[in-house]
Amino acid sequence: MNYENAGELLPEKLLKEVKKYAAGKLLYIPQDDDKKAWGEASGYRQLLVRRNQLIYNKYLHGTPIAELSKEYYLSQETIKRIVYSKKNTNKLDYDPTAPSAAAYAEAGMLEEWVHTYVLFGRRNKNFSEGLALINRTYEGPLWIPLSLLDRTSGPESGMKWRVDREDFEQKVMHWTKQIQAGEATPPLIAKVAQGRMELNCGNPLLEALHRTGVSEYPVIVWMTELAGDEQYLKQYVMYTPD
Structure with a gap:
């Protein structure tokens, strides 16, 4: 470290004040980064x-x-x-609702909310473990037009995952009653791929939202570094709720 003459660097009034406390002494003035708590600079603490x-x-x-x-x-x-x-x-307190997800997102822990929801709200350990295998970017909850979401499971032919019609309808009715009662509901979770949003969690909920006339809804969107859809995802930042 090189030493500098304080008389050449400090204003005269400030130099006089410094001399009152440390005339003739060598001073080390730390940078702001030096005041950071352990692990903050590297992100390890977070x-x-x-x-x-x-x-x-x-x-x-x-x-x-x-x-x-x-x-x-x-x-x-x-x-x-x-x-x-x-x-x-x-x-943070956890709740399987969009406001809880928003609180986690504000604290920089949206991914932790997703894993908690998938593990205990959806009871899908395999999906949670699969998400953790690759680095993913999570954004949200974003208020997104539901017309941009593709449902991936249901009783209809051509669905990526076919499910029992009666079971699907029971789940749709469950969510419909909650929506009509004004109760808090979880955000949808979707994957960005090739310029579209493919729904991962909440297919019966999405159907219930359509049937009750909801046009926009909170969605957590994730993508991998290999997806190549960064620009597509960025355009939905405007939908972030207050």
């Missing part, structure tokens, strides 16, 4: 916060401490500190 939030969510939904210890390669004592600590003010 990664730990996100990991701990998901561990906490899983524990609240019944995952045993021993199982969490094996999954995350941490001691059971460490897991206990994560889930029992009252000092951690970063913990």
Whole structure:
């Protein structure tokens, strides 16, 4: 590190004030980055916060401490500190609704909300594990015209996944009643691919929204680095709710 003459750098009035406290001494003036807490510059601290939030969510939904210890390669004592600590003010409450997803997104933990919802709201562990295999970009919840979404499952021929008609209709009626009652509902989850949005979670909900005349709805959109649809996704930033 090179030393500079303070008389050549500081205004005269400021130099006089400095001399009152440190005349003849060598001073080190730290940059703003030096004041950052451990791990902030590298982003590692935020990664730990996100990991701990998901561990906490899983524990609240019944995952045993021993199982969490094996999954995350941490001691059971460490897991206990994560889930029992009252000092951690970063913990978020989870709810399978669009407002809860928005709160997680604001805290930079939208992906953790998605995994919690898929694991315990949809009970689809395979889908959650599949999402974690590749780096993905998550945006939302965005208010998106439902006409841009393609349903992928249903009883109709030509669907990507055919399901039982009676079971599908029961689910549609369930969501229809919630929508008509004004109850909070989860966001839809869709994948961006080749300039379209392919629905992953919420096919019966999407059908219920169509039947009740809803034209726009909160959607969490994800894409992979290989999808090549960055510009298509960016145009929907305008739909982000307040």
